[in-house]
Amino acid sequence: MDFSFLSEPAFSGGGTYFDWVLTGIKWTMLVSLCAWVIAFTVGSVLGILRTTNVIWLRGPATAYVELFRNIPLLVHMFIWYFVMPEMVPKALGTWMKTGMPMPEFWSAVFALGFYTASRVAEQVRSGIQSIPRGQTNAALATGLTMPQVYRHVLLPMGYRIVVPPLTSEFLTIFKNSSVALTIGVLELTAQARTISEYTFRTFEIFTLATVVYVVITLAVVVLMQYVETRIRVPGYIGTGR
Amino acid sequence: MAMIEFKNVSKWYGKFQVLKDCTTNVEKGEVIVVCGPSGSGKSTLIKCVNGLEPFQQGELMVNGQSVGSKETNLPKLRAKIGMVFQNFELFPHMSVIANLNLAQVKVLGRSEAEATEKSRALLTRVGLIDHAPKFPGQLSGGQQQRVAIARALAMDPIAMLFDEPTSALDPEMINEVLDVMVELAQEGMTMMVVTHEMGFARKVANRVIFMDRGEIVDDASKDDFFGTTRSERVQLFLSKILHH
Numbered sequence: 328m329d330f331s332f333l334s335e336p337a338f339s340g341g342g343t344y345f346d347w348v349l350t351g352i353k354w355t356m357l358v359s360l361c362a363w364v365i366a367f368t369v370g371s372v373l374g375i376l377r378t379t380n381v382i383w384l385r386g387p388a389t390a391y392v393e394l395f396r397n398i399p400l401l402v403h404m405f406i407w408y409f410v411m412p413e414m415v416p417k418a419l420g421t422w423m424k425t426g427m428p429m430p431e432f433w434s435a436v437f438a439l440g441f442y443t444a445s446r447v448a449e450q451v452r453s454g455i456q457s458i459p460r461g462q463t464n465a466a467l468a469t470g471l472t473m474p475q476v477y478r479h480v481l482l483p484m485g486y487r488i489v490v491p492p493l494t495s496e497f498l499t500i501f502k503n504s505s506v507a508l509t510i511g512v513l514e515l516t517a518q519a520r521t522i523s524e525y526t527f528r529t530f531e532i533f534t535l536a537t538v539v540y541v542v543i544t545l546a547v548v549v550l551m552q553y554v555e556t557r558i559r560v561p562g563y564i565g566t567g568r
Numbered sequence: 569m570a571m572i573e574f575k576n577v578s579k580w581y582g583k584f585q586v587l588k589d590c591t592t593n594v595e596k597g598e599v600i601v602v603c604g605p606s607g608s609g610k611s612t613l614i615k616c617v618n619g620l621e622p623f624q625q626g627e628l629m630v631n632g633q634s635v636g637s638k639e640t641n642l643p644k645l646r647a648k649i650g651m652v653f654q655n656f657e658l659f660p661h662m663s664v665i666a667n668l669n670l671a672q673v674k675v676l677g678r679s680e681a682e683a684t685e686k687s688r689a690l691l692t693r694v695g696l697i698d699h700a701p702k703f704p705g706q707l708s709g710g711q712q713q714r715v716a717i718a719r720a721l722a723m724d725p726i727a728m729l730f731d732e733p734t735s736a737l738d739p740e741m742i743n744e745v746l747d748v749m750v751e752l753a754q755e756g757m758t759m760m761v762v763t764h765e766m767g768f769a770r771k772v773a774n775r776v777i778f779m780d781r782g783e784i785v786d787d788a789s790k791d792d793f794f795g796t797t798r799s800e801r802v803q804l805f806l807s808k809i810l811h812h
Binding site for chain 2: 459462465466469470471475483560561562
């Protein structure tokens, strides 16, 4: 394998091919992290709503989850990028097509974020619902209101329980961000493909892209292991020590 | 006026009736033991008192307030009534002292310092002050239950409910919990206790209520309950649990 082509001047843009790789990494990180912010906040709200016994809160949240998780991610991308501008009021649609900065980036962020939110919601819900009813009763019995019970008892334990699956979800969002290349976001996989087309160094550039993905995800794993250690409850069953 | 007053309370789970026309009362300072076979509705009855279990018929007055009424502020009422559960139900992610402080600060509006002072006094009382910074998972069952009692007492309750407080404990830990409860009873706390510990009933109960299939079958003073001949159903139950 010969990686010397990376330092060669790129076909366009003034930099080297390595600069293209760096741009790809930048967009992969931006799409993934922005999408994760949406996924985590929206997913948390939906997951919590699904555990309440108020039907007009639970119902819409359930409908959201079933709708969003049952549509392929690729279709989400196309809907946000191609269909959304046609569905909103005309003036807004025109702005989305001509005036909005970085339309493919934001479409990718919303598509990935709102799709992943449906998955995060189910994990948050399972965390909350795995806590025995007795905990809620004990908290209510001391005079706490239901929102206080969520804030001080159910959520702190619920989130701790679902750190491992949430880590997987956080990793998945980095890998799923590659789907954004279909609507023209020049993230890592897209850059690798372009570089391969210009240099015919297909094997090398995809090896490099793979290594970069692995490094990013391993960094996430290390971060989440640190989080897991920090929030570990002493003496609690299931924390391992 | 009685502290807790059940008037013909009935409750259904779907078509199945779990409480049938339950009528009884608990006066201030009284200790009432509720016993009966499993599934007889004892726990459900006691959970009605602080509104953890809703009921469909009848009336339940606690300290002059109707529990079933829509106007009643349940959190406010619950803050005045301590409850201790079979499985302790301490909050696992909080230290012992934080478990005691939580509702004092969030419900009663005490300052953190005030709450801590109160909590430390109560932990000293139940003999666990050295464990204040520990987490519930690091304590034995008996210790956890004593913390749970202290947590309930931290709210300065006007009455205490105990739902089988010793049923999940190893035999050697039962007495450390019962001792705390006996002391509480002797100080004049109003208590409603679901338990099979007839020794406890003999020692401090004013009255014993016997339940079967959702009905209050017997409601007698302690001396009558243990001293005079009771109905066949009660005799059978007692013979089963008083075998040693």
